[in-house]
Amino acid sequence: MQKLMRKDRGNDLFELAMYVLAAVCFVYFLIKGPAPKMWQAVLIAVVLLLIRAVVKLTKTTMFAALRFCVLLFIFITMFMANEFGFYSVIPYLDKIEHLFSGVILCFVGLLIYGKASDIENKSVTPSAKVAIWLSLFFSVAMAGVWEIYEFTTDHWFGLNSQNGSLLDTMTDIICGTIGAVMTSFYLVIQAKRRKMPLLDE
Template structure:
C-alpha cells in the first residue's frame, strides 16, 4: 500500500480501534454473537492486508477507500449495530458500493495483466474501462447465483424469495459499475493519471 495513502491508513486504524471497543463492550454485555462479529471484522481487515502482501498488489487509493467503506457499512453499521431494519434500502446501497468496488478490481486485474505483457502495444485505457464495466456487471450476477444457491441448499433467505429483490440487487450493482466506468473513462480521456494509477 502506498505511503501517501494516509487517509485510508487512518480510516483502517479507526476500524481496528472500533472493533476492539465493540469486543470489550459486548463482552461486558454478555453478547457473544456481537463479540464474534467484531472480532471477525478485524480478521477480515487483516486477511485483506495478507492477500495484498502475498500477491504483491498495490491498491488504488479509491479502491482501498471503497473496500474499507464497504466493510464499515456492511459489517459495522448493518450487522454489528443492527441498522438493517432502521436505514431504508441499506442492502441496495451495499450493492451500489459493490458495483464500484468490482469495477476498480476489474481495473486492477487489467493493470496487473498489462504490466506482465512483454512488447506489443501499450495498454489501452478504453479496453480497461470496458473490461471493468463488464467484469463488475458479471460479478453482480455471480453474487446473486451464489445467494440463490445458498438459499436453496441451506434454507437461507438472502433473496427474500423474490425475483424483484434479485433483479434490484443486480440493477444497483450495475448502476454502481456504470458510474465508476464513466469516472474512469473521464480520467483516461483527460490523461490525468497513467493507466495503473487511474483509480
C-alpha cells in the same frame, strides 16, 4: 506513469480507526453481550488483516480509490449493518450495499487489467478504453455471480438471502450495475485527464 507505491495516509488512518472501533465493540459486547456481536468485531479485524495478507502475497498495489471503497464497504456492511443493526434504521441499506459493490468490483476489474497486462513492467501498452470496458463487464458479471451464489445457498441450506423473490434478485443486480456504470463514467473522466488509476502517466 506515476508510481503507485506511495503512502496513503488517509486510508491508513481510516483502517486504524476501524481496528480501534472493532476493539471497542469487542470489549463492549464482551461485557454487555450478545456474544455474536463480540465475535463479529473479531471477524471485522480478521477481514482487514486478510485483505492486507492477500495484497502482500499477490504483490498487488491497491490504488487509493479502491482501498477507500473497500474500507468504506466493510464499515457499512460489517459495522453499520451487522454490528450496529442499521438494516432496521436505514431504508434499502441492502440496495445501497449492492450499489457500492458495483463500484468496488469495477475498480477490481481495473486492477485485474493492470496485473494481466503487466503495466508496471510496461510489457504491454495500456489501453484506457479496454480497461474501462473490462472493468464494467467484470463488475456486472460479478453482480450476477453473487446472485447465483445466494440462490444456491438459499436452495441448498434453506436460507433466505433473496427473500424468495425474483424482484429482490433483479433489483440487487440492477443496483450493482448502476454502481459499475457510474464508476465507468468516473474512469472515463479520469482517463481524459490522464489521471486514471494504474494508467496515469
